[in-house]
Amino acid sequence: MENIIEVRNLTKKFRSFAAVDNISFNIERGEIFGFLGPNGAGKSTTIRMLTTLMRPTSGEATVNDHDVVKKQDMVRKHIGLVAEKIILYDRLTARENLEFFGQLYNLSKEEIGSRTKKWIEKLHMTEWMNAQVSTFSTGMKQRINIVRALLTQPMILFLDEPTLGLDPQTTHLIREFIRELNGHGVTVLLTTHDMIEAEALCDRVAIIDHGKIAACDTVKNLKKTVKDKKNPTLEDVFLAITGKEIRDTTKGRAISGAGMMHGINKPNNRVR
Amino acid sequence: MLGIKNFRDLWQIAKKDLLEFRRDHLRLATFFIMPMFMMILTGFIFPNQNTLKNIPIGIANQDNQEISQKLVDAVTNIKLSPDNPPAFSIKNYNNLDDIKGAIKKQEISGGLFIPADFSSRVAQNTQAEVTIVEDQSNPQISQTVNQVLMKTVEGFSQQLGLQKISQILIAKNSVPQNNPSISDQVISIFAPIKSVISGIIPGNPNYFEFVAPGIMAMVVMTAVLTGLAAAISREKEQGTLDGILISPISRLSIILGKAMAQSVRGLIQGAIVLLLAILLFGVTVHGNILLILLLLLLGIFSFVGLGILVSAIATEQETATQLLFMFQFPMLFLSGTFFPILLMPTFMQKIAHIIPLTYAVNAIRKVMVLGAGFGAVKTEFFILLIFGAVTLAISVPIFKRVITR
Numbered sequence: 212m213e214n215i216i217e218v219r220n221l222t223k224k225f226r227s228f229a230a231v232d233n234i235s236f237n238i239e240r241g242e243i244f245g246f247l248g249p250n251g252a253g254k255s256t257t258i259r260m261l262t263t264l265m266r267p268t269s270g271e272a273t274v275n276d277h278d279v280v281k282k283q284d285m286v287r288k289h290i291g292l293v294a295e296k297i298i299l300y301d302r303l304t305a306r307e308n309l310e311f312f313g314q315l316y317n318l319s320k321e322e323i324g325s326r327t328k329k330w331i332e333k334l335h336m337t338e339w340m341n342a343q344v345s346t347f348s349t350g351m352k353q354r355i356n357i358v359r360a361l362l363t364q365p366m367i368l369f370l371d372e373p374t375l376g377l378d379p380q381t382t383h384l385i386r387e388f389i390r391e392l393n394g395h396g397v398t399v400l401l402t403t404h405d406m407i408e409a410e411a412l413c414d415r416v417a418i419i420d421h422g423k424i425a426a427c428d429t430v431k432n433l434k435k436t437v438k439d440k441k442n443p444t445l446e447d448v449f450l451a452i453t454g455k456e457i458r459d460t461t462k463g464r465a466i467s468g469a470g471m472m473h474g475i476n477k478p479n480n481r482v483r
Numbered sequence: 484m485l486g487i488k489n490f491r492d493l494w495q496i497a498k499k500d501l502l503e504f505r506r507d508h509l510r511l512a513t514f515f516i517m518p519m520f521m522m523i524l525t526g527f528i529f530p531n532q533n534t535l536k537n538i539p540i541g542i543a544n545q546d547n548q549e550i551s552q553k554l555v556d557a558v559t560n561i562k563l564s565p566d567n568p569p570a571f572s573i574k575n576y577n578n579l580d581d582i583k584g585a586i587k588k589q590e591i592s593g594g595l596f597i598p599a600d601f602s603s604r605v606a607q608n609t610q611a612e613v614t615i616v617e618d619q620s621n622p623q624i625s626q627t628v629n630q631v632l633m634k635t636v637e638g639f640s641q642q643l644g645l646q647k648i649s650q651i652l653i654a655k656n657s658v659p660q661n662n663p664s665i666s667d668q669v670i671s672i673f674a675p676i677k678s679v680i681s682g683i684i685p686g687n688p689n690y691f692e693f694v695a696p697g698i699m700a701m702v703v704m705t706a707v708l709t710g711l712a713a714a715i716s717r718e719k720e721q722g723t724l725d726g727i728l729i730s731p732i733s734r735l736s737i738i739l740g741k742a743m744a745q746s747v748r749g750l751i752q753g754a755i756v757l758l759l760a761i762l763l764f765g766v767t768v769h770g771n772i773l774l775i776l777l778l779l780l781l782g783i784f785s786f787v788g789l790g791i792l793v794s795a796i797a798t799e800q801e802t803a804t805q806l807l808f809m810f811q812f813p814m815l816f817l818s819g820t821f822f823p824i825l826l827m828p829t830f831m832q833k834i835a836h837i838i839p840l841t842y843a844v845n846a847i848r849k850v851m852v853l854g855a856g857f858g859a860v861k862t863e864f865f866i867l868l869i870f871g872a873v874t875l876a877i878s879v880p881i882f883k884r885v886i887t888r
Contacts, residue, residue, distance in 0.1 A: 264725055264887055284731040292729050296722025300499070302506035311499045315492060315730035343506070359726070 215240040215367055215398050216261065220270035223256050230256040232422035233270065238367075238400060243393050245413030246402040249453055253422040254402040255295055258369050261400070262292050275366055288316075291360035291368045297352050298359060301345035305336065305355045308344060313362045323362065330358045333388060350381035357385065367398045374408060386412060406446040416445075420453045489739075492732040496740025500714060501747060518702050518752045522759045525694050525821070536568045538628060541585050541594035541616075543576040548602035554613070554639050558595060561635060570631060582616050592618045593628040595636075605643060645669055683853050692767075695760040696847040697820030703753040703779050704786045704840060705811055710745040711790035712803035720800060724886075734883045742787045746780070753779050769854030775847055778860065778867075782843035785867040788874025795882040814840050839870045 216238040223231040231253040238244045246254050259265040261272055263283045271278060277285040292298070299308045313323035331337050334354040344352060353373065360368060370389070374382040389412060393399055403409050409416055410430055417427040426433060430445055437443035437451050504510060542558065544551055561570045574591055576582050582594035594616035604611040615632045617625040649669045715738075718724035727737055757775075760766040768775070789810070797803035816822065817831060818840035824832055835841050846863035849855040857864070 262729055264728055266887055287729055287731040290729070292725070294722060294725050296725075298723050298726035300503055300723060302503045303499070307499075307502065311495065312726055312730065314495045315727065315732050317488070 213240045214238065216272070216274050216400070218257075218261075218270075218272045221257070221260060221267050221272050222269045223253075223260060223265065224268040229422050231260070231267075234419070234422070234424050235270075236417055236424055236427055238398060239415075240366075240398055241393070241396055242414040243389070243399040243401060243412050245409040245416035246400060246419060247404075247406075247409055247416055247449060248402075248419035252419045252453075254419055255371055257419070258292075258294075258371055258400070258402065262290055262369055263287055288363065289366045291363055291365035293353075293357055293360045293368070293370045293373050295371050297356045299344045299352060299356055302343060304341050304343050305347075306340045308355065309359055309362065312359050316363055318362065326362060326364065327358050330361055333391070334358065334384065350377045353377060353381070353385070357388070361392075365397065367400065368392065370399060370401045372402055372404065374403070374405065382408075406444065406449060410445045418449060418452050425452045489733055489736045492736035493740040493743060496727070496737060497743040497747070500741060500744035504744070504748065514748065514752065515755065518698075518755045519759060521698055521702060522695075522756055522763070525691075525698060536563075536570055537572045538570060538593075538624065539574060539591045540571045540628060540632075541574045541576045541582040541591040542597070543578050543582055543594070544597045545578065545599040546597050546601040550602045550605055550643075551597050554597065554636070557639055558632065558635055561631060571628075579614065579616070586616060586618050589618075589620070592621065592624050593632065595632060608647070641673070644673055648673055691760070691764045692852050693823075693848070694821060695756070695764065695766050696851045697818065697844045699753050699756040699760070700779065700782055700840060700843040700847050701815065701818070701820050702756055703749040704782050704843065705807075706749040706752050707742070707745045707783045708786050708790045708793075708811070709804065709807050710748060711742055711787065712794040712797060712807055713800055714741050714745065715794035716797050716800040716803045719798065728887060734886060735879060738791055738879065738882055742790070745790075746783050746787075749783055750776070750779060766851075768851050770850035771856070774850050774857060774860075778843060778846050778850065778864070781864065781867045781871070782839065782847075785839040785843070785871040785874070788871060788876075788878045791882050792874070792878040795878065795885045814838050817841070818844050820844055839867055842866050842870075 214237040218237070219235050220233050221231055221235070222229060222233050234253075234257065246257070248254050256265065260267050261274060261279060263279055263286050266280060271280070273279065274286045275289045277289075279286050298312075299305075300311070303311065309327055310320055310323055313320075313326075318326070331340065334357065336351065336354050336358070339347070339351060339355075344355065347355070357373065360370075373389070374385055377385070386408065389399060389401070399412075401409070401412060413430060415427065415429050416433065418425045418433075426436070426448075430448075433445070433448045434443050437447050440447055443451075504514075540558075542555055544555055555573075558571065559569065559573050562568070563570055574585070576585060576594070579596045582591070582596060585591045586594065596614040596616065598612065598614075601611045601613065613636055615629055615636070617629055619625065645666070649665060652665070652669065715724070718727070728734075757768075761768065790807075793803055793806050797806055813834075817824075817827075817835045818838050819835060820840075824835045824841065827835060842863040846860040846867075849859055853859075
């Protein structure tokens with residue numbers, strides 16, 4: 212298979228702290244690639260570099276053969292991002308939000324309407340398009356947020372914990388939706404803490420810890436590495452590789468890359 | 484450098500920011516109330532001709548003759564304009580010490596003591612004396628009270644002088660009695676020189692005409708400065724800025740779009756201030772309104788660079804606001820908005836002259852109050868232009884670098 216993303220020795224340092232430490236991996240065109248790791252492992256920082264929102268300290272990465280530093284605008288044309296925080300304006304209606312972001316890509320209102328119509332229907336948001344986003348539940352916001360990420364008709368969709376904090380119904384709806392998008396040929400890079408989600412959706416997963424890739428393979432192959440248990444789950448694999456120590460302290464490694472980027476020495480609170 | 488696409492992107496961002504703003508009812512309310520507040524406050528608390536009324540002063544008249552009673556009446560009836568209540572409300576005391584005691588108790592803000600020999604001295608052609616007692620605890624009030632009292636006593640004394648001279652002249656038969664020109668002649672002897680004040684514009688400008696241009700410039704520019712920094716850091720905090728940064732539009736369009744939205748808001752606030760000044764405080768605009776608008780725009784231009792710099796550096800909205808407050812506060816006092824720069828110490832004057840607001844205020848004041856044309860504000864015009872260009876040239880590359888670290 213052809214690689215749509217190639218990452219070579221990518222490193223991001225915040226002062227002396229390496230949030231992402233010399234990682235290399237490839238993502239194949241058309242796959243769903245899972246990015247797993249404890250809090251502060253470097254998942255979001257990697258995504259920010261691949262989506263041109265952050266400059267790597269060293270190393271290189273290409274997205275659809277375009278360098279993420281030298282050809283930023285080319286990269287931007289082919290990607291969609293569902294980030295940690297929901298990228299929608301509360302005081303605008305769902306439609307106004309989509310129109311605003313669509314127009315940044317030079318799309319006319321008609322084009323935006325026709326591009327998003329079927330996604331909105333699939334995500335059951337048609338009747339809410341003229342309501343202000345501030346009145347939405349988290350699940351509704353996330354559904355519009357995903358439609359926004361699809362405005363570019365991206366070849367690659369970056370999903371940073373897309374189902375975090377959602378009810379089981381919405382979670383199910385979004386997972387089905389991701390699968391369907393993938394069926395249409397969209398490559399997906401998905402980060403999640405939900406091992407069931409990763410197992411259900413991902414063709415391959417990378418387990419990232421302390422800014423390094425600890426393992427990268429298909430779920431099936433990873434399970435084979437766990438010797439001390441019969442029928443191991445992905446969670447067993449994850450804990451075997453990353454250990455059972457809790458990471459959500461404010462010291463050392465667990466500082467999130469996003470927090471470091473903003474110069475805040477605390478983990479970023481998620482706004483959802 | 485800027486293409487049509489840039490302008491369209493810039494416009495999209497400005498439009499979105501304004502739409503968001505329009506939906507925020509609380510911010511919208513403060514947006515309109517703030518300039519009104521500023522205007523009404525500064526319009527009413529700062530001293531003008533109408534402020535001196537019913538100030539309690541004490542009078543001790545130990546003379547009690549017709550002539551001293553006339554002086555007391557003159558003081559009692561002072562009005563600074565015909566529609567006003569009297570300037571002083573009079574309390575009577577027995578002697579100088581009583582007046583001083585009453586000032587100590589802050590019952591009165593000044594006093595006039597007329598000694599017992601007042602009328603006899605006037606009658607004997609020796610110089611009579613009255614004492615004006617000042618309240619040193621309140622220099623501002625006592626200064627005005629002193630001035631008004633001194634002027635009244637002087638005027639009264641002059642009248643007596645005129646009477647005396649004409650009596651002498653008539654007695655010596657130097658001038659014929661009942662000659663209508665006699666008082667003119669007497670005045671020309673008594674006061675050979677008269678000064679006439681001539682302004683550039685008709686009427687008497689009040690303090691408010693001095694402050695209004697300053698408040699206008701200040702409201703507009705601080706609105707842009709804080710607004711811009713807050714708008715960017717808010718989007719950083721909420722994460723929506725990522726959604727803009729990830730699209731293929733230039734960083735310059737982003738920042739200029741935001742600056743444009745803030746400028747529109749600033750200009751609307753400026754218009755509110757101008758309207759209030761004209762309608763509520765009787766300020767007359769003597770110059771060209773379009774020139775004022777141009778100067779305001781230029782003032783905004785000179786501030787945008789600083790705003791961009793702060794928003795690039797500050798990661799949180801709160802930090803941005805605090806940083807800007809540090810600039811704003813000294814600017815407010817040093818730009819000559821409320822206090823004339825010429826009256827500041829030399830060192831402070833030097834600082835005042837590196838603040839762009841100073842030039843904007845100055846230029847707008849010239850146009851608004853004195854009806855100056857473009858030629859008279861050329862210097863300020865170019866200083867603002869250069870200041871804006873230089874700060875923009877510094878801040879835009881920094882913004883571009885910092886925004887995607």
